[in-house]
Amino acid sequence: MRQLAPSSASGSYSRPPSPFPSVPSSYLSHPPLQLHLYAALPCPWAHRTLIVRALRLPSLPLSLALPGVTTSWEFRPPSSDLAHSLPTLSHVYSLRPGGFSGRATVPMLWDPIRRDVVCNDSYAIIEFLNSVAPPDRDLAPPHLRDDIHRWNRLVYSSINNGVYRCGFAQSQAAYDIAVEELFAALDAIEANLAESRFLCGDELTLADVCLFTTLIRFDAVYNVLFRCTKRKLVEYPNLHGYTREIYQMPGVKETCDLDAIRDAYYGSLFH
Template identity: 45%
Template structure:
């Protein structure tokens, strides 16, 4: 995971030494919004109207943040309206690359780029910052709309409704506050918490992350012992933001990131809930375990310098969930 400095690629890992061994995630910089009529959203500039075929999504099938956007593209019937390119799972000295493979990496359909950082410098030749996915690209303006997954899924949730006729709402207005509260805890201690555990470089930093992580899993297990979903009987974006971490927990985070007090399958309600979401039509198509396992174990040489890929448990996500 390198970065661009004034438009020049630099192979530089996160510097945890300045933060007591803690991993601190950088903020996304492209924060425009697609809206039904092209007016400005909560941040950024205007001019990004919802149109079929205008936008292109760059993702990694391994990345949980990018996975969110693929799920909403599927749920909201956007597969025929927003095109997609998939990076290779190996993220080494050149960052994300567009080398194709036999397991889902497609190359860059728009520009035939070699590296994802070239997409950033197309939008801003002097860009400085991490090169992350997802990237939502505007083919008309020839620029990046957004690289913030939490905002892309909200665009997908509603901006294209008149085009698709799909009005399913995963961020209903009456639930904004409770969704925000549950998102905040899950993001800090679990979605990002697994990374804070895995990328920590001191025992103190690891301890500060791992105990809250399992406190949150216990809290979620309790919620799901009483509710079908996080906020009752209605699926919301909070469930899907959680799902992309849970589906990776036993194959990757438990071992690779040292989140090993318990496995996901040791939580009966969380495990059944994960299977239920996986079994919703179209969702299993967004899960590529080959890319997930390969990416984490092969790309993070500070954690796994010999790049040995474990055999992993055999998990049946199609087992009846009973929820």
């Protein structure tokens, strides 16, 4: 657990930075369908990329990993590594020039021709996929980008990472701070959704995608396993309806597998 949940001296959870945090600018003119996305259904960070792929670039080659027994992510039936037929994600990372000795995490955008990691930061990947997809249904239109970034600052710190700060807190003080921030943020968004269909108005954006992948797991996992027990999502009528609407959008439901999420969180990932 401590490997997955490094903490500060105060007992607060500290998320490690991504070792490949941005997509090199050379890829902005690179044919995106020559790249390969590695993701996993249980992971909320990888789930972001699956939703943006489904909505914006559904032909992007994809391999889905499963929680492993002796390693973080592996490929076994019914999953497989469609780029290199390797048994684990660690093996894929090790193909890059110079190899790789860190944790093999999802999501990861891979260049199978150069045999190198393009990026393994979830937000950088979804920004990139959205930017290189056809212009229809842009999830980060220029007139909303300031609002998207404003919401993302709240959503990431207090909600996406906030549930992990609750679940992985190593002191009562750290837990109390994380819980207070989490539910204050949920209350603020509940109030905003009373007057707005999505976070930034009537258009679905990357900010909504990032929020959704935590909300869809909230009652099933975070409320119980991560001790986010003050309220359930179902007790927030606006947030609950918002989550249901996004879930029902064409392509999104297929990225949501609550059985896989429960199995991973309550099983192999944290035990």
